[in-house]
Amino acid sequence: MELQGKGPLGYPCNQESFGQLATYKQDVCHAFRRHSGPVIDRAGTLTIVRDMGAILRVLGEERANYSDRVRCYCRTMSKTEIDALTAELFDAFDNRGGKAADVARICRLVLPSGVIVKTRPDFTVYTVDEFIEPRQRLLTDGRLVEFSEWEVSERTEIAGEIASRFCEYRKSGILDGEPFEGGGAKAIQFVHTSDGWRIAAFSWYDQP
Structure with a gap:
């Protein structure tokens, strides 16, 4: 099934750019796993401690990278479609x-x-x-x-x-x-x- 719609930056995107969004979501999950760990306190309670500063830094970097990739990809796809539309007009x-x-x-x-x-x-x-x-x-x-x-x-x-x-x-x-x-x-x-x-x-x- 071919996906069509808008990316998170407002650019018209298709199936491949939605795939990049899925990759970004995976990066978010990896960031939480890398910077989280189990800790047992004196009462024997198990908790998960997360280094939120490190997580936020990773997410900021990943979001910037993702945004740049999607922006570049969507502009390239849009230019290709506009080229084809113009060629049809002349033809x-x-x-x-x-x-x-x-x-x-x-x-x-x-x-x-x-x-x-x-x-x-x-x-x-x-x-x-x-x-x-x-x-x-x-x-x-x-x-x-x-x-x-x-x-x-x-x-x-x-x-x-x-x-x-x-x-x-x-x-x-x-x-x-x-x-x-x-x-x-x-x-x-x-x-x-x-x-x-x-x-x-x-x-x-x-x-x-």
Whole structure:
């Protein structure tokens, strides 16, 4: 069974990071065993004496180590998922070699209330449906063929359950029988939901 949820630091985590939590709990138990021992007093009563100072020091060190491991692991996993989500976004417009462009997948990648913005030549704000319909038509009616666009550089910042990615891209295709090439920049905002990372908004700028 695949586990999904939040780690103790608020980061979205999966099965492996929950496994690290189990390791931390084992470390806690070992600390109590290492720094505890039986003592019999003059009345013959057996008690367990614990060096709480030593135990707390160990727990502090283990918690710090565990927190660092989980933070690093969850950020790595989140970046991997965001990379894959971004690749899916770019691939949605690909119709090379007669392949049907799957622009409708954007409904799955972007939140239903997501905002999409084009900055030029005419500044336009789209809903998800408003963005999909004309692009699906353009990529399937034969006017725009052999089209693709791809990232050439990116910078991604992740803070817990939100992330921002700024990327530059290139594109090429054949529009109305004329080959063309171009490029631009995209800014993409992500949020982590119960279904994983999703796009909350994106905007793009086409170079003139």
